[in-house]
Amino acid sequence: MRVIIIEDEQRLSNTVKNGLSEEGFAVDQAFDGKEGQYLAQSETYDLIILDLMLPKVDGVTVCKNLRAKNIKTPIIMLTAKSRLEEKVEGLDAGADDYLTKPFAFEELRSRIQALLRRSHNQAENVLNAADLTVNPIKHTVQRSGKKIILTPKEFSILEYLLRHKDELVTRTQIIEHAWDYNFDNMSNVVDVFINTLRKKVDGGSKTKLIHTIHGVGYKLGVEG
Numbered sequence: 001m002r003v004i005i006i007e008d009e010q011r012l013s014n015t016v017k018n019g020l021s022e023e024g025f026a027v028d029q030a031f032d033g034k035e036g037q038y039l040a041q042s043e044t045y046d047l048i049i050l051d052l053m054l055p056k057v058d059g060v061t062v063c064k065n066l067r068a069k070n071i072k073t074p075i076i077m078l079t080a081k082s083r084l085e086e087k088v089e090g091l092d093a094g095a096d097d098y099l100t101k102p103f104a105f106e107e108l109r110s111r112i113q114a115l116l117r118r119s120h121n122q123a124e125n126v127l128n129a130a131d132l133t134v135n136p137i138k139h140t141v142q143r144s145g146k147k148i149i150l151t152p153k154e155f156s157i158l159e160y161l162l163r164h165k166d167e168l169v170t171r172t173q174i175i176e177h178a179w180d181y182n183f184d185n186m187s188n189v190v191d192v193f194i195n196t197l198r199k200k201v202d203g204g205s206k207t208k209l210i211h212t213i214h215g216v217g218y219k220l221g222v223e224g
């Protein structure tokens with residue numbers, strides 16, 4: 001999953017970035033509202049973390065502008081004060097949730113998971129395909145009850161495939177959702193990760209879940 005943090009407090013932004021990166025998220029940063037809006041509308045994100053008080057363009061305006069451009073990416077608004085009017089203003093502008101500073105990283109994390117679940121119409125915390133189970137909150141993967149250990153990037157790719165179960169997913173989509181802005185798309189890196197994932201996830205099972213759609217991309221599901 002790929003996230004952008006639009007926040008002018010560098011230290012807070014870096015803390016959130018580091019925390020999310022450790023969980024396998026691809027994270028971009030913008031330090032003012034103008035840059036943030038530009039990136040949010042030109043890149044592909046699964047979630048936007050948007051501070052309210054920002055240089056150049058404030059968070060409420062960024063939020064309104066994005067929604068006016070029909071960008072439906074879930075937005076969590078960060079507010080410095082817990083004033084009711086600010087929360088209402090943020091939600092009215094099209095934000096999906098808000099968090100009052102200072103906040104615990106754990107709280108941000110569980111709200112992100114809740115929003116991702118909602119935006120993918122998933123009622124459960126756990127993602128499944130056949131006997132494969134992935135828990136994005138606990139960061140665990142099991143196949144037939146057996147634990148599988150994945151690196152954060154492998155986890156991120158598997159989670160993306162699973163959130164788009166039975167759908168064709170292109171290499172570009174995987175890159176856009178699992179790597180950040182600085183990624184140099186010049187190699188067969190996606191195929192390399194898929195090969196490793198396939199060994200770990202499908203290696204010991206008769207039912208193969210990760211399928212290659214030649215020349216196009218991949219599909220996760222019981223049938224290829």
Ligand code: CA
Nearest residue numbers: 008051053054
């Ligand atoms: Ca700020």
